[in-house]
Amino acid sequence: MASERDNDVKFLDIPSPPNVHGLDIGLKAKWGRGNQLYVFPSPSEATELVFELRRPQQQPQAQIHEVRWNTDMYSPITRKLVNESHNTFKALQKFGSEINETNRRTQLVKFSRRYRSVMKACVIDLQTSIDGTIDESEKQEFMGQVQLFEIIELIWSLCEILFIENLKGGAIMIHLLDWVKWHFTQPNELCQHALQEDNPENSSFYWDAIYSFVLQGRVGDARSLLALHSLKDTDTFTSIDELLRKMPIYADFSGLTLGEFDLKWRYWQEECARRLDDGDFGHQKNLETICKILCGEDQVFVDLCDLCQSWYQMVISKHLYTNPTVKAFDLQYHIQPCIDAFGGNSQLATLDNIIHAALEFDIHQVIKESSAQLSNWWFSAHITDLLHHAGQLDLQKLNFGSDLREFLLLEYSTSLMSHESLWQVGASYLNHCPEFGRAYLEHYVERIPLTTEKIAQKVLRLCEQQELYESARSICKVMGMKALQNGRLGSALSWCLKSKDSTFATYLSEKFLVEYTDRGDFSNLDIIDNLGPAMLLSNQLTFLGKYCEFHKMYADGDFKAAASLLLSLLTARLAPKSFWMVLLTDALPLLELDDVIFSSEQTYELMHILEEISLCDRLENVQAANDYKETEDNKSDSKNKAKLEVEKEKVELLKIGLARNLARAIVVEGNVQT
């Protein structure tokens, strides 16, 4: 919920299914990504001993609960805010790295305005949703968020005026008056109410509206309201109208220096005071009040404090009528009496504290208060970053390692991490945290759920960009294992090639070969056929690739090449021993062809290999015979016997074939020589 954070410890009720006392025995938790915890029932060591006896009957059904916090940026409307502010953030980082001093202030103000417009758009969207929904709880939620963002925008615009725009004396007042005018629209409402009646001057809102306009420095509006009064042509009214009309308002382009303006203003205020003292407004109490405001009398401000709405508005109004050329830093002089007028320090709420800190130019306090009180890190992270670029923030090292800006950015990106799609934005923010960003990213990247291949590809892209090669390799391995578990050998192989994992490649090739011996042909031929140089990753893989090539050559009728390939596979000992028999069996049809394929040399080689195999077999048989004496397993015995028979027959055939080929080869070679 977007609300101000409580300072009490939070409790969360984790439901456990009925009739299962799983959670009574203890709770354990494991970190997820960032703002995520996985909580599950699990006994601690002490309780385990106690429950030792009871466990067989009372198997708790383990359920894993996912707990997430700081997720108020996850709703669709605030996600828009997250994405758009991300764009602005990145643009700001790019700008910040260019050390161009000219126009720096104006550019920074532009960025600040971009952030504010994004906030405003979010507020408008939320308000449309409020109107569009009928569900009460949803309405409440949206309204809470609207409130939050309005507060944020208020603080942000004040910070923009005070810290980012480097305004001279008189100009600050103009901007502050604008700030008040746009954010506090009570005078407009009062005016509306007054105008709705037939006789506005008799409305209870009439004078309140006029006072509010004057307090906000909107003399034009005050004058137009006054003009509606029936007595507007009397002396007193024309007098006050004149004073209001003549009130000097500072403007940058008026050509007056600050000193000249000050002089003019003091002259005007003296005139107001003189008229007041002369008793010009004696009969019209209301007009007298207006004149008192114009003269800047303290008491009248206190009297009108509910029209001021808040102490900071009072501060601004007071400064307007006592010292309009005030510099930003001096604004704090009137703060305490105004706060007192509104009930003193004890009445200050969060927002007031933040504004107080801002007016006192205590930037750190502003950030501290807003981080502590607002329920998400969006505001603190972005304003700190902006102020850092404006050079207003003195980044000291905090006790926990990084500086303030980085800490806030880390917290903000952490809060985005557990969302299915916002993690990309979070990762992007981590790139701009020079000290800890990389370590955080490494941890998070490993935990992003890789539900589809596209997501895996995107995460891989991220790792490659950030040079997190270890993580990239481990992701490929995870995907490969997943594919393997799904029975997709080809897919597993392609992931394995990406990660250049030779152990896995060996494992997979063995699996392929087992498949071949079982089925008699290769699945996934399209991958193995086209391995290219990638097959050199592991010996087994090379063998696999070459073996497929052999089959292709054989199918194409290229017997000589096939034969030499086969031989090289055997002699280079590239083939696993278990496969030699298979290879020799493949050689058999080549031996039987009309043309002599194998030369005598080659035939000798083959015979040598056959002998080796037979030797191994004989040893195995002896072993098996010995074992047989000890075990009495008739079934396996008959199976073994059948296998032995087949093997023996194969060996016989091979011997005959090899002998015949040798004979023919010698004859052919003998002929060639002579």
Added chain:
Amino acid sequence: MFLTQELILASSSSGNVSVYRHTCNQNLQKVEMEILWQGLHQNQGTPCSCTCITSRNNEIVSVGEDGRINVLDMNKNQPIRTIDKADSSTTNAVKFLKQCEIITVNSCGQLKTWDLRQHTNEPAKIFLLTGEQVPLNCVDKHPHQPHIVASGGQDGMLSIWDMRQERLPVTLLDAHSSDTWEVKFHESRPDNIFTCSEDGAVWHWNGSSMSSQPGKANVSNVLPLTSQHEESTASPWLASDASKHRIDITDLIPGNIMSVNSLDIENNTFLCGSDAEAVYIVSNLTIW
């Protein structure tokens, strides 16, 4: 994608394909599911992503991470044909070349054509760039000349293939710095290609400035084109100039940082969706 004026075909990462009906009654728009084919793509029971769908007339073809090709008919609940082991790795995209002929690309960098009239489960032809195992993410065919096909790869390379030639691509254009997620020819002006990529760039390739005279284009980077096969309507994409950087490329959304995953172009309006949860519409594009 739109099947007809009212029907929308959609694939999902849970392995289903569905058809939605979009009705617009005065100002009220409604989208309702009409047909759902569930569990079309799964790996031993676990559903996996359906990566791409395409349709022509009334036939719908879907491909997914399990390397399976399903041919669907709107009037039947089950697929009318399934080619189980079409691919050993993930099939990333599929397109109809002609009636009954489709082309798919997979994560091993292979382009396969299938003839659906045949009953074998083998591809008719396999194309690939030898030695590379760079996954191909997307494919699109030239609207007027179905032997020309463009594909985008994980390394950002845009390759143009000629189906009549042997296995290698005709032109290789080193395009984006990261995965190319989608490539599309403009329907009526196929000298224009649009690509979008993981690095956020969306490019409009204008090939109409290249010469497309027959006989001139003899040599390309990869494979010699024999001049007697050159027709008078040779496309500039098969010409060698393509690889000599004489194409006009316009970045449609400058300053975009998040990946653009998908795009579409219709006459002068261009649409694309990005990872920033935003859909961008660029209208009034100049298409030569």
